[in-house]
Amino acid sequence: MKFLDEFRDGAAVDKLVRAIRNRVTRPWTIMEVCGGQTHTIVKYGIDEILPEAIELVHGPGCPVCVTPLEVLDRAHAIASRPDVIFCSFGDMLRVPGSRGDLLQLKSQGADVRVVYSPLDAVQIAATNPAREVVFFAIGFETTAPANAMAVALAARRGLTNFSVLVSHVLVPPAIAAILDAPDNRVQAFLGPGHVCTVVGFEEYEPLVARFRVPIVITGFEPVDMLEGILRTVEQLEAGEARLENQYGRVVTRAGNTASVALIADVFEVCDRKWRGVGSIPGSGWRLRDKYRAFDAEERFSVQAIDTEESSICISGLILRGQKKPHDCPAFGTICTPETPLGATMVSAEGACAAYFAYGRLKAAHAGAV
Amino acid sequence: MSDSATAKVLVSELLGSCPAPFAGYDRVLLGHGSGGRLSADLVSRLFLPALGNEVLNRLEDQASCVLPGLESARLAITTDSFVVRPIFFPGGDIGRLAVHGTVNDLAVGGATPLFLAAAFILEEGLPLDDLRRIAESMQAAAAEAGVTVVAGDTKVVDRGKGDQIFITTTGIGLIPHGRALSVASARPGDRVVVSGTIGDHGMAIMSVREGLEFETALESDTAALNGLTELMLRSCDGIRAMRDPTRGGVSSALNEIAAASGVGVELVERALPLRDSVKAACEILGLDPLYVANEGKLIAIVAAAQADDLVSAMRTHPLGRDAAVIGAVVAEHRGTVVMKSVAGGSRIVPMLAGEQLPRIC
Amino acid sequence: MCLGIPGRVVETFLEHGILMGKVDFGGVSKRVCMDHVREAKPGDYVLVHVGFALAQIDEVEAHRVFAFLEGMDQLGELDEIPR
Helix, strand or coil: CCCCHHHHCHHHHHHHHHHHHHHCCCCEEEEEEEHHHHHHHHHHCHHHHCCCCEEEEEEEECHHHHCCHHHHHHHHHHHCCCCEEEEECHHHHHCCECCECHHHHHHCCCEEEECCCHHHHHHHHHHCCCCEEEEEEEECHHHHHHHHHHHHHHHHCCCCCEEEEEEEECHHHHHHHHHHCCCCCCCEEEEEHHHHHHHCCHHHHHHHHHHCCCEEEECCCHHHHHHHHHHHHHHHHCCCCCEEECCCCCCCCCCCHHHHHHHHHHEEEEEEEECCCEEEEEEEEEECHHHHHHEHHHHCCCCCCCCCCCCCCCHHHHHCCCCCHHHCCCECCCECCCCCCCHHHHCCCCHHHHHHHHHHHHHHHCCCC | CCCHHHHHHHHHHHHCCCCCCCCCCCCCCHHHHCCCHHHHHHHHHHHHHHHCCCCHHHCCCCEEECCCCCCCEEEEEEEEEECCCCCEECCEEHHHHHHHHHHHHHHCCCCEEEEEEEEEEEECCCCHHHHHHHHHHHHHHHHHHCCEEEEEEEEEECCCCCCCEEEEEEEEEEEECCCCCCCCCCCCCCEEEECCCCCHHHHHHHCCCCCCCCCCCCCCCCCCCHHHHHHHHHHCCCEEEEECCCCCHHHHHHHHHHHHHCCEEEEEHHHCCCCHHHHHHHHHHCCCHHHCCCCCCCEEEECHHHHHHHHHHHCCCHHHCCCEEEEEEECCCCCCEEEECCCCCEEECCCCCCCCCCCCC | CCCCEEEEEEEEEEECCEEEEEEEECCEEEEEECCCCCCCCCCCEEEEECCEEEEECCHHHHHHHHHHHHHHHHCCCCCCCCC
C-alpha cells in the first residue's frame, strides 16, 4: 500500500536506528503521546531495537483508556434501554464501567453495534426511524471532524432519532498536566501526528516555550517514529527545545481549516475527567448549546450518573511516567487484560497491558514458565 | 478443539496464586465462540469437568479411536457447528463451509474423510429456496471432497429464536496405522509451514457486515483440504502435526501447539503470505491478520530437513500455491509465540482473549 | 486516536449536500467523507480515519525522509562509531 509500506521498510529502519545510536551519549526519557504510536512500538518491537539509553514512556494518548468511568456508566445506562440502538467504535466495547462492559450488555440483549464511522451510525438512524440511535462519540481531536460531521449530517437530514454521547479529550492540556507534575521525568515528546493533521500544531508552540522541552510532531509507521526519535535526540543532545514537524506529508501548522471550522461550530471547550488521572481543566470538548437536540446525555437524562474510580488503580501515575506497572500491587493479580481495573490495562497498548505481554516473554526467557 | 492444555498454562500464568475468579462473566459471550482464550476457558472449566475422558481430554481437532475389530486403521471422528452470518457470503455459503470445515478437521489429523452426518436447526420463515441452495451446495462440496452425507436431521424453531439456519456436521474417517499426528509433537528445530494466504475468510465476512461494509467484496477461501493433506503425508514423513487455523486464526492454532508441545514458536512477519486486499482491509479496520479466520488453509509442523521439500510439493497443488515456511519451533519462551517484525524488533503474539474488534486507536 | 490509512481517491460525489468519495486502499474500496479535502481529485492520495478524509497527502514531503537517509548514507554518517 502506497505511503504505508515504504514507511515500514527494514533497511530505512536500520539506518535510522544506527543514526540514533551515533547521536546518543546519555540517557533520555521520551514520551510518545498517541496510543497508535504506542501500538507501533509494541507491534514492531521498536524499544527492543533502540539503544538502551533511550527510555520510551507511553503517554495518555488513548482516548479509549482515559474515558472516565462515569461516561462508561452513562453509556451503559443508555445502551440498556430497549428503544436504543447503541453504536460505537469497536475499541470501546471491552472497556469496563462499574457495571461491566458494553459487550456484556450485548450478551444480555442490548442492541449494541460496532460501526467503522460515525456517519454509519447516522445511516442506521435514517433506516430505523422508530428506534433511538445513539453514537458514542469519543476520541481525541482526530475523530472530532467525523463526529462533528455526523451531527451536522443528522441535522441536515432532519433526523430526530439520532444523538451523540460525547467524551472528547484534548492533547495539549494533558501534556501540560504531565509536565506540571512535580516528579515529572519526561524530557521530550513525540507529538500526536493525526491530532495535528486536524488542528495543526500552533497550540504546541506555547508548551515548548513554557516548559522548554522538544516536541516533534511524529507519524505512526516505524520510519516515522524512528525519525521522530532521531530528531528529538538531536535536540536533547544539543540542549535545544523546539517544535519540529516530522509528519509533513499530512501535518501543517494551521491544520485542516475546514475541520477546525466545523469543530468550532459543533463543539466547545469544557473540563474533562481523565480515567486514572482526574479532572484536567479545559481538556475536553462538548456539544454546543445549539446542538443540544443531539446530546444523548440530555435526551436520556443521564447527566446525574457519577462514579468513583478504583482506589487501587495507579493508572494516573503510570500515564504520567511516574510509576511502572510492576509497582502496582494489583498488576497481574486482580488486574489483568481480561479483568482490567483501569485505563492502562484496558487497552492492548496501555502500559500495563504491554508490560503484561512483555513480562511473560522475559519470564519465559528466564526459564520461569 | 485442543484448548485444555493451553487454558491450564495460561490460567496459571495469569493468576499466580490469586484465588479470584478468572473472569467475571456469568453468561455466554460472543467471545466464547471466538477460538481464543475465552473459548479455551469454557472448554477447560465447564465442558471437560462435565464430559471429559481420556480421548476428549487430548482436545485434538479430531478424536482418533481404536475400533474393536478394525485392525488396519484408527477411526477418526469430529463434529462442528456452523453459525456464520451472512449465510451466503462472497466465495461460499454456510453449507459449503460446513462440509469443508468438518472434512478439514479430519484431514489435518491424517484421516481420510469418508462420511458426514448433518443436522439442521432452521428458523421458521427461512425461504425454502435458500435452504435448497444450501443443501445443493453441500452436495457439491461433498462430492468434490469425496465424502458422502449419510445421515441427517432437521429441527425447526420459532421465528426469532434461530437466526435463519445453524448446521452441525459430524465427520467420520480412517487414519491409517503409522500416522500419529498430534499437536503435542512439535520439537525445537521444526519448521512452521502455512499452505497459503492468511485472513481471507474472516475479512470476507467482515467486508459484508453492516456498519463495516467495503465496496469491494473479498472472497472467502473456504475449501476442502483432504487432497492437499494426502499429498503432503504421502510425500513427507516428517510432519508432526497439522491444524486448520479457523476461528482465532493462525495465532490460536500456533499458541495451542506451543502450549500442548511445551515449545516456543518464532514467526517471521516478512514470510507471511497475505493477499493485498486482505492486508488493506485489515489496515483499515485495525485488525491483525494473524487472528482472522481461515477456512481453506492449514498449518503444518515439519522436521527442519524436510520443510523445503514439503513446501515444493504443496505448491504443486491448487490449494498450496502460496505455501511457505513462516517460522520455526524453538526451545526458548516455551508456550509463547513470538514474531520478528519487518522492522527488526519482536513482539509476542498472544492468544486472543475474545473476538477481535475493529479499532480506531 | 490514530488509525489513519492512506488511500487513493477514485471518484467524488455529493450526497445530502456533503462531498463523499470512493477511496481505494490497495485494491479495497470504501466510502469516505471528502468534505474537508475538497481539493483532492481522483488519483490523489488522502489520509482516512473512521471513514473521514483528514488531509491530502503531500507526495513531495513523503519522499523527504528517504532522500534524507540517502544523503546520510553518502556522507558515511551511518557508520558505527567504534566504542
